[in-house]
Amino acid sequence: MFLPLTIAVAVTALALAAWCGYAAVKDQSTKDWHFAGMAVVTLLAMAQVVVGLVQLGRGEDPDEGTAVFVAYLLAAAFAVPAVGLLSLTERSRWGSATVAAGGFVLAVLQVRLHDIWAGTGG
Amino acid sequence: MAERPAAGEPRARGQAGLSNGPGRLILALYGVFAVGATSRAVYQLSTQFDEAPLAYVLSALAAVVYVFITAALARGGETARRLALVCITAELVGVLAIGTWTEVQPSEFPDQTVWSDYGRGYLFLPVILPVIGLWWLRRQPARERPGAPSPE
Incomplete structure (x- = not known):
């Protein structure tokens, strides 16, 4: 259950990054549809928090420790709302660029989350 | 990168x-590093300090610098601009x-620090960010304030 969600969040986050990056290149600010996209990514990330905590509650043990895992889960859930707020008050291409950066960071967080949960053996 | 703010929207020359x-x-990226470096430093110092004390103390130092820069950028104004200049210079020297x-x-x-190998583990952003x-900060005009010396 956790891995499919991780992939879903990573893919949608990258799509959001590409979409808002495109808006930035075209010199456009974030529009309502961008915020709808951010909502979708955020809902997925919040679902991931719930699933992650449930799995911890069932006694499963993240490879790199519970504290690190929970910290990354929460950071992932707050990443897109944070850049969304920043772009609300920056109505220029740079607001879009900020959301694009946030989406990319979220995708990187997902790779780390996967490592923390499953271990890389390296 | 555009040399000036996007045209078309009049931008108030506010304090911030x-x-x-x-x-x-830039603020968002510094925010990411402030949160990341701080949590990393807290975790390393509290759980495994003895393994690599030097690396972890330097990580904590980097975290403090990132937090100061983020706060200064968010706050705005001439004092904050000067503080940010000092901190970002320290960051560049540090990395x-x-x-x-x-x-x-x-x-x-x-063990690694944020600044190991010029920040290779972080896409070299630790060395690119301070340059940007x-x-x-250099292209921000000094804020006009009554009594403040005008820029040359």
Whole structure:
């Protein structure tokens, strides 16, 4: 259950990054549809928090420790709302660029989350 | 990168100019590093300090610098701009010094710091960000204030 969600969040986050990056290149600010996209990514990330905590509650043990895992889960859930707020008050291409950066960071967080949960053996 | 803020929208030359336009993206990236470096330092110092004390103390130092820069950029104004200039210069010196140190004497560093190998683990952003940050702060005009010396 956790891995499919991780992939879903990573893919949608990258799509959001590409979409808002495109808006930035075209010199456009974030529009309502961008915020709808951010909502979708955020809902997925919040679902991931719930699933992650449930799995911890069932006694499963993240490879790199519970504290690190929970910290990354929460950071992932707050990443897109944070850049969304920043772009609300920056109505220029740079607001879009900020959301694009946030989406990319979220995708990187997902790779780390996967490592923390499953271990890389390296 | 555009040289000036996007045209078309009149932009108030407010006090908080540091986080307008491109500054918004710079603020977000510094925010990521502030949160990341701080949590990493807290975790390492509290659970495994003895494994690599030097690396972890330097990580904590980096975290403090990132937090100061983020706060200064968010706050804006001339005092904050000067504080940010000092901190970003310290950041650049830090990442260059520690990057070189980790190349020359890797044995001193059993574990990574944010600034190891010039920030390779973080897409070299730790060395790119301060350069962009300094560029951004240098092109901010000194805020006009009654009694403040005018810029040359």
